[in-house]
Amino acid sequence: MGKIVRRVLDGYVTLIEWSPSDPATVEAAETIFRREVESGYMAVVEEDGVHFGDPVHSLPVDAERVVMTTPMGGG
Numbered sequence: 001m002g003k004i005v006r007r008v009l010d011g012y013v014t015l016i017e018w019s020p021s022d023p024a025t026v027e028a029a030e031t032i033f034r035r036e037v038e039s040g041y042m043a044v045v046e047e048d049g050v051h052f053g054d055p056v057h058s059l060p061v062d063a064e065r066v067v068m069t070t071p072m073g074g075g
Contacts, residue, residue, distance in 0.1 A: 002061065004032055006041070007069040015068070020061050033059040033066070041068040 001019055005012040016032045018025035037043060042055040046065040060066065 002029065002063050002066070004029060004036070004043075004059075004066045004068060006036070007067055012067070018061075026059075026061055029061075030059045036068045040070065042071050043068055 001017055003017045004015045006015055015036070016025075016029050018029035020026065033043065037057070043057075043059075043066050044055055045053070045060055045063045046067050047063070056066070
């Protein structure tokens with residue numbers, strides 16, 4: 001079971017859960033994923049509480065958790 005969550009000030013809000021073996025839930029999750037990215041959020045994969053690598057640009061269907069967050073500034 002995968003989950004898309006949005007990072008908020010006091011934790012996380014679950015946006016949707018999907019099952020890789022259920023095409024209808026995957027399609028719904030992909031729709032939510034695109035909506036969030038188009039709204040300015042970036043997505044990172046999280047496993048065991050750790051964010052991995054660069055932002056992802058499409059839903060990794062086999063991910064445990066995808067975190068939607070606002071881009072961080074820096075330099």
